[in-house]
Amino acid sequence: MDIGGFDLNLLKAFDALYAEHHVTRAGLRIGLSQSAMSGALTRLRELFDDELFVRAPSGMQPTPRACDLAVPISDALRLIRGTLRPDEFDPATADQVFTIAMNDYSAFVLLPLLLARLSIEAPHVDVRVRGTFGRDEAVELLDSGEASLAIGFPVEVSARILTRPLLQEDxxxxxxxxxxxxxxxxxxxxxxxxxxxxxxxxxxxxxxxxxxxxxxxxxxxxxxxxxxxxxxxxxxxxxxxxxxxxxxxxxxxxxxxxxxxxxxxxxxxPRWTLAMLWHRRADTHAPTRWMQNLIAEVAASA
Structure with missing residues (x-):
């Protein structure tokens, strides 16, 4: 299939039809009139060379071809929505990997508590730890993008590296x-x-x-x-x-x-401070902000 000039709204129409099994209700679901929804179904049938949905006493029933398409199209729409609306982050369904630079102390104190919270609140989120031995190495990992967060001794706040204190230690x-x-x-x-x-x-x-x-x-x-x-x-x-x-x-x-x-x-x-650091370019990234807040909550209970 040539996807040049493909109308993504057709995928929305398909998804709505699969969910509602009714042309009018599917149109209401995505803000289309009945005639516009019927036109979308006609284009979908031409595109996939299949009836896709056929009339039955219980409504518009999907064909086997439509059933094969349903999950991939739903997943594709979810991915597109998540990409276009970065401020929305649902930890319960997120499946991404967070790379965090940590020294031995922060990993020892925080990781067991953090993983316990993730198993409940974000069961599909994974954590990859990059070991660090000093402030300079942590900053290099943030600068290069190899880590989205770093936890260790604080560094001086700069135009690009931001910091947040997590806990005080004796x-x-x-x-x-x-x-x-x-x-x-x-x-x-x-x-x-x-x-x-x-x-x-x-x-x-x-x-x-x-x-x-x-x-x-x-x-x-x-x-x-x-x-x-x-x-x-x-x-x-x-x-x-x-x-x-x-x-x-x-x-x-x-x-x-x-x-x-x-x-x-x-x-x-003297007491000392364990701090969390991140690069300014990630300051408005919703998943990173969520992880920052979760780590701060975990540190407060450590």
């Missing part, structure tokens, strides 16, 4: 139960004297803890540096190492049954 220390660095009467000097595990995606050998200890004239030994924190609880449970990690992560580790105790750091450490 630090906690984890160690095996009974570790002397956290015994009654233990001092910040005892904490500094312990051997430490440092989680550093960038591979640094120093962190905020080291800077705060330096202000007190102290330094610690980092016996093990890791690029991700997921192996940390297993190491901590079997050694005398101490780790300072995000509090939500520490609480999850303590509930794992590995035998890990959570302690307040003996030095002052």
């Amino acid at each position: 630090f906690s220390c984890i160690a095996r139960p009974g570790h002397p660095a956290f015994a009654d009467g233990a001092s910040v000097e005892d904490f500094a004297a312990a051997s430490h595990l440092l989680v550093s995606p960038e591979g640094d050998r120093a962190s905020l803890v080291d800077r705060e200890l330096a202000k007190l004239g102290l330094e610690r030994r980092v016996a093990l540096s890791l690029p991700q924190f997921l192996v940390a609880p297993f190491v901590i449970a079997e050694t005398d190492l101490v780790a300072t990690v995000a509090s939500r992560v520490a609480r999850r580790f303590a509930a794992s049954g590995l035998g890990i105790a959570v302690h307040q750091p003996p030095i002052g450490l």
Whole structure:
């Protein structure tokens, strides 16, 4: 079939006829008179070389050829409507894939909650995660369009990268139960004297803890540096190492049954913000806005 000059309104007419089984009601459904609807049916019959709908006591009944066409035409119309009306987004029927750049912390804290919500509210929506190790890499993924959202540490708001805070986080220390660095009467000097595990995606050998200890004239030994924190609880449970990690992560580790105790750091450490970032070109994209709001709701309950 040559579709050059094809009138898409004929597909609307077909869809209405299939749904109503009646020429007049089908016309009312899409705003056409009975004569215009009859003309559309005549053109459809010529186009597909088939009667398509035949009169019967129960109304205009579809032929086998019409039944074959019904679902593909309905799907095509739904796709066209969704494309032409981008502000409309129905998560219950959406079947798209969202690519989100996430660091280990955001994936650990948010993904289980996010997927639980999606399974109920948007069962056909899939998520693809791109791992990131820093702000610059997240921005590159947004700039290139490889990710529609990024979650991690905030970057400075710019003309093209927008940001939204998701949650505030503290630090906690984890160690095996009974570790002397956290015994009654233990001092910040005892904490500094312990051997430490440092989680550093960038591979640094120093962190905020080291800077705060330096202000007190102290330094610690980092016996093990890791690029991700997921192996940390297993190491901590079997050694005398101490780790300072995000509090939500520490609480999850303590509930794992590995035998890990959570302690307040003996030095002052500032709170930090987990943020969501996106490119300005996606600021008015309805599906992206929906996912932003869902992630924000999930973060508020994390």
